[in-house]
Amino acid sequence: MNEKIILNYNVDSDDFTRAGEASGNVKRNLKLMGVDPDIVRRVAISLYEGEINMVIHSNGGAIEVIISPTEIEMILKDEGPGIEDTELAMQAGYSTAPDNIRSLGFGAGMGLPNMKKNSDELKIESKVGVGTTVTMKVFIS
C-alpha cells in the first residue's frame, strides 16, 4: 500500500437511519486492508461521531477519507449552519441537541471530546451561515 486511497461519501442531514453508513464502510475497508484493529477502531469512532454530528446538527455535506501508509485523514465538510463558539462546543457536556435527538440516544455533548480523544489531530473550522469543516488525523504506528 504505497499510494493514497481516497474514499468519498455524501451525508444527508436528518436521514437518521442511514447515519453511520460512511463510517461503517470506511471501517470495513480499513479492516480489509489489514490496518491495525486499534487504529481501525479509533478511526471508526471518530468518524462516526463526526458523521452523526453532520446528520443531527448540519444541513448535510460530504466526507472524504484519505488513507496513506502513514496516516488516515478524515475531512468532514458541511453546508452550515456553522458553530458560533467552537471552544464551547468542544467542552464535554455542551450540546444544543433538542429533546427528540436525546430520545434517539444522542445529544450528551460527548461527541467532539470523544473525537479529540480518539484522533491524533483534530481541527475545526467553522463560519456561522457558511459551514463547518472538521479535519481529523489518526497516525499509523
Add this chain to the structure above:
Amino acid sequence: MTIKDVKDALGARYVCGEELQDTEVHAACGSDMMSDVLAFMKDRSVLLTGLCNPQVIRTAEMMDIVCIVFVRGKKPDDTMIEMARERDIVLLCSGHRMFSACGLLYEKGLRGGSPYR
C-alpha cells in the same frame, strides 16, 4: 463468559446470531445513551440497552460490540435485525429491566471496566 451464558443468566431469547453463541465476552455496559457508549465502552463487550433504533446497531459496529441485549421487552425491527446479521452482531431480547439485567450479569462475574476519572 460466553454469549450463551449471558442469554441463560437473563432468561433471554435470541433474535439473531445464535450460531455465534460461544463467543467470549469480556465486559458489559448498560445505557440508553449511545453518546455514552461511544465515549466509555470497552472492546468486545455486551451492550444492554432499552433504546431500539438502527443507531444502536451502528454504535455496536463501531465499538466492536459482539452482543446487544434489548431490555424491558424491546423488540428490534426487521431493518435492525438485517443490519445486525450483516455485521455478525448477536441480538438478544430480555423482559428484565435495565437494573435487574445488569445485576444478574454482575452476579455471574461480568464487570464494566475501571471507574471513570
